[in-house]
Amino acid sequence: MIEPSAYLLLSAILFGIGVVGVVTRKNVLIILMSVELMLNGVNVAFVAVGSFLGDAAGGVFAFMVMTVAAAEAAVGLALLIALYRLKETIDITELKVLKW
Amino acid sequence: MVNGILDYLWLVPALPLLGVVLNGAIALFAERPLLLKEAGLPLAGGHGAAHGSHDDAHGTSSHGSAHGHHESPAYRKLVALIAPGVVGAAFVVALLCVLSLASRPADGRTFVQILFPWIQAGSLLVPAGLQLDPLSSVMALVVTGVGFLIHVYSVGYMSHERAFARYFVYLNLFMFAMLTLVLANNYLLMFVGWEGVGLCSYLLIGFWYEKQSASDAGKKAFVANRIGDFGVLLAMFLVFWTFGSLSYTEVFAKVPLLRESGVLTTGLATAITLLLFLGATGKSAQIPLYVWLPDAMEGPTPVSALIHAATMVTAGVYMVARSSALFLLAPDTMMVVAVIGAITAIFSATIGICQTDIKRVLAYSTVSQLGYMFLACGVGAFTAGIFHLVTHAFFKALLFLGSGSVIHALSGEQDMRKMGGLRKYVPVTFFTMFAATLAIAGIPGLSGFFSKDEILWQAFSSPHGSPVLWGVAAAAAGITAFYMFRLVFLTFFGDSRMDPEVEKHAHESPWTMTVPLSILAVLSVAGGWVGIPAVLGGSNFFEHWLAPVFHPVAAAGAHGAAAAGAHGAQGAVHHPVVLEIGLMALSVAIALCGIGLAYFLYRVRTGKPDEIAARWPNLYDVVYHKYYIDEFYEWAVIRRIVNFSTGLWQMFDALFIDGIVNGAAALVRAAGERVRRLQGGVVGGYAFSLLAGAVLLVGYILYRSVVQ
Numbered sequence: 042m043i044e045p046s047a048y049l050l051l052s053a054i055l056f057g058i059g060v061v062g063v064v065t066r067k068n069v070l071i072i073l074m075s076v077e078l079m080l081n082g083v084n085v086a087f088v089a090v091g092s093f094l095g096d097a098a099g100g101v102f103a104f105m106v107m108t109v110a111a112a113e114a115a116v117g118l119a120l121l122i123a124l125y126r127l128k129e130t131i132d133i134t135e136l137k138v139l140k141w
Numbered sequence: 142m143v144n145g146i147l148d149y150l151w152l153v154p155a156l157p158l159l160g161v162v163l164n165g166a167i168a169l170f171a172e173r174p175l176l177l178k179e180a181g182l183p184l185a186g187g188h189g190a191a192h193g194s195h196d197d198a199h200g201t202s203s204h205g206s207a208h209g210h211h212e213s214p215a216y217r218k219l220v221a222l223i224a225p226g227v228v229g230a231a232f233v234v235a236l237l238c239v240l241s242l243a244s245r246p247a248d249g250r251t252f253v254q255i256l257f258p259w260i261q262a263g264s265l266l267v268p269a270g271l272q273l274d275p276l277s278s279v280m281a282l283v284v285t286g287v288g289f290l291i292h293v294y295s296v297g298y299m300s301h302e303r304a305f306a307r308y309f310v311y312l313n314l315f316m317f318a319m320l321t322l323v324l325a326n327n328y329l330l331m332f333v334g335w336e337g338v339g340l341c342s343y344l345l346i347g348f349w350y351e352k353q354s355a356s357d358a359g360k361k362a363f364v365a366n367r368i369g370d371f372g373v374l375l376a377m378f379l380v381f382w383t384f385g386s387l388s389y390t391e392v393f394a395k396v397p398l399l400r401e402s403g404v405l406t407t408g409l410a411t412a413i414t415l416l417l418f419l420g421a422t423g424k425s426a427q428i429p430l431y432v433w434l435p436d437a438m439e440g441p442t443p444v445s446a447l448i449h450a451a452t453m454v455t456a457g458v459y460m461v462a463r464s465s466a467l468f469l470l471a472p473d474t475m476m477v478v479a480v481i482g483a484i485t486a487i488f489s490a491t492i493g494i495c496q497t498d499i500k501r502v503l504a505y506s507t508v509s510q511l512g513y514m515f516l517a518c519g520v521g522a523f524t525a526g527i528f529h530l531v532t533h534a535f536f537k538a539l540l541f542l543g544s545g546s547v548i549h550a551l552s553g554e555q556d557m558r559k560m561g562g563l564r565k566y567v568p569v570t571f572f573t574m575f576a577a578t579l580a581i582a583g584i585p586g587l588s589g590f591f592s593k594d595e596i597l598w599q600a601f602s603s604p605h606g607s608p609v610l611w612g613v614a615a616a617a618a619g620i621t622a623f624y625m626f627r628l629v630f631l632t633f634f635g636d637s638r639m640d641p642e643v644e645k646h647a648h649e650s651p652w653t654m655t656v657p658l659s660i661l662a663v664l665s666v667a668g669g670w671v672g673i674p675a676v677l678g679g680s681n682f683f684e685h686w687l688a689p690v691f692h693p694v695a696a697a698g699a700h701g702a703a704a705a706g707a708h709g710a711q712g713a714v715h716h717p718v719v720l721e722i723g724l725m726a727l728s729v730a731i732a733l734c735g736i737g738l739a740y741f742l743y744r745v746r747t748g749k750p751d752e753i754a755a756r757w758p759n760l761y762d763v764v765y766h767k768y769y770i771d772e773f774y775e776w777a778v779i780r781r782i783v784n785f786s787t788g789l790w791q792m793f794d795a796l797f798i799d800g801i802v803n804g805a806a807a808l809v810r811a812a813g814e815r816v817r818r819l820q821g822g823v824v825g826g827y828a829f830s831l832l833a834g835a836v837l838l839v840g841y842i843l844y845r846s847v848v849q
Binding site for chain 2: 060065072134
């Protein structure tokens with residue numbers, strides 16, 4: 042039996058890697074992947090705590106997040122392709138038209 | 142219908158208002174498009190060169206000459222019918238009302254007609270109401286009567302004027318405002334009329350507004366009057382604060398009561414009356430606010446006759462007489478009124494000596510005669526003041542209309558140095574003006590003699606009076622006789638000094654002008670016979686007629702002596718008849734001296750006036766320039782105000798106010814300049830901010846839970 046704190050630690054590490062990826066990377070594709078990483082970090086925490094407390098709600102939430110993540114990835118990639126067609130780049134530091 | 146014709150009193154001001162509406166419609170919809178069309182065409186289009194130059198003369202002076210008539214559009218005939226018609230009808234209604242009032246017993250001659258509730262605010266209840274009593278009936282008859290004659294005269298005088306309908310709209314509006322002023326039953330409604338006549342005065346002085354001097358004179362009159370109106374407003378606040386009402390009957394009825402209970406102290410009465418008198422000095426052109434009246438001569442001459450001689454400028458006298466109950470409680474104010482009146486009378490009379498513009502001589506004469514009226518009020522002889530107001534309205538209106546007729550005959554010439562020998566050209570004007578000159582000079586038997594002598598006698602004998610006041614007033618009377626005869630001699634006698642071109646066209650005026658002159662001449666001669674004093678065997682009907690207005694009031698006042706003074710005939714009881722007759726003879730002698738001097742200087746030794754002026758050049762210069770009062774005001778008041786305003790504009794407006802407004806904008810702009818850097822457009826930056834915010838929030842919550 043692994044300690045519940047180990048799961049939470051894994052969850053935190055995954056989430057942290059995701060955050061760093063979102064903040065530091067310039068490639069939109071990588072950023073989307075990092076977002077997936079953050080969501081999955083949260084999923085680990087849901088499932089672990091659910092299993093630890095014997096409550097199915099944790100697992101249900103994890104599936105919910107996966108569904109949303111799938112939808113999000115689909116919409117995000119579609120936007121990305123549209124963006125690439127327009128600007129011929131997926132570097133977000135180049136995409137800074139929306140500013141004062 | 143218990144009151145009979147008196148129930149129709151509201152028609153008296155309403156009829157001129159009807160004239161305003163009708164003539165206003167004509168002016169707006171018939172005359173204005175026509176004038177605009179004319180103005181749109183360069184030099185009056187197809188009228189030809191001769192007509193073109195004639196139109197130019199109209200543009201600058203508009204006095205016009207007999208030749209070169211414009212074809213008269215039909216609307217002008219309508220205006221010429223409506224404008225005098227409504228005023229004449231108002232006169233008839235006023236006359237019937239006054240006759241109906243006269244049939245009542247002497248103590249019941251106050252008729253108040255409440256028309257509608259006007260202002261209701263808390264305890265301030267002011268209905269729009271009219272009051273006909275002996276005082277306001279005298280005023281109403283003078284205003285409508287003289288006003289009607291001047292309207293008729295105007296039809297002739299303004300016949301060459303393009304803005305004919307506009308002129309009569311203003312004139313009718315003036316009649317409405319003036320009748321509101323004299324017939325109002327409370328101070329506030331009187332003030333509406335007071336401001337209304339001020340507005341009309343402004344509009345009519347600046348009637349030829351293309352002329353810079355006329356437009357300036359209008360503004361000067363308006364501003365000088367506003368200074369006085371400020372006093373009237375404050376006085377009204379004080380009256381309402383003290384009496385809780387603004388209606389004449391209520392206020393004056395409460396005077397004895399509040400006097401006894403100590404609410405109405407002498408100081409309070411002095412404050413109210415001094416403020417009212419400040420208003421009177423503005424409206425009636427007394428020192429220190431008289432400067433606007435001579436400049437007001439820029440207006441058309443009938444306007445000078447109606448507004449600036451016969452009616453509006455006497456409004457101050459009317460108001461003081463109307464408030465006699467309050468004035469009698471304030472001996473200090475009475476003294477101020479008398480002294481200001483006497484000084485104004487002699488001061489402006491001396492200026493009149495050296496003026497060369499015929500209308501300006503009359504203007505200073507008007508200021509001087511108004512001074513007499515205030516002198517009378519100041520010594521408690523309100524009846525004498527109102528009596529002089531009436532006779533002055535007759536003879537001064539006549540003098541102005543006569544001078545207008547002369548100006549009309551001479552195609553706009555106003556300089557007496559370019560007149561002379563006019564007697565044979567304008568005989569009717571000459572005879573009527575001569576009658577008025579005899580009247581104003583105080584020749585026995587004519588109207589001016591009775592009223593002026595009543596004032597002189599009261600100035601001497603009344604408890605408020607003194608021999609000094611008598612002396613000043615008598616000297617002013619002598620000067621008046623001198624400058625009036627100077628005017629007549631320079632204008633009508635001697636050799637012609639006219640421009641030959643002007644002399645060729647010199648003509649007597651049409652009947653619309655000579656008939657009013659003749660009627661006014663009769664009134665100037667006979668108008669004084671209603672007030673022949675007892676000492677000369679008269680019954681002094683005028684005194685008895687006004688007695689209900691002034692006497693119960695005077696008797697109720699604390700100053701019993703003042704009451705006796707106001708009685709005139711009763712005041713004479715304390716003085717021997719010989720004294721009264723003697724002073725009368727003396728004042729006549731002084732007037733004759735003035736006439737004799739004028740005859741000597743301007744008929745016998747015509748070179749003498751220039752010699753005298755040459756011998757004392759400085760004195761002549763000072764008097765000729767009206768004692769440099771205008772220049773003094775310019776330096777002492779106007780420039781100060783202009784400098785102060787300029788300072789306020791540059792310091793306060795430009796720096797402070799604009800500084801706040803611009804500063805606020807600059808602050809927001811500078812802040813935005815810095816804050817906009819937060820929105821860099823780089824998504825990573827936003828994500829980092831989001832993260833930092835989340836970390837801070839979570840950290841704070843954790844910190845709170847750990848601490849607790």
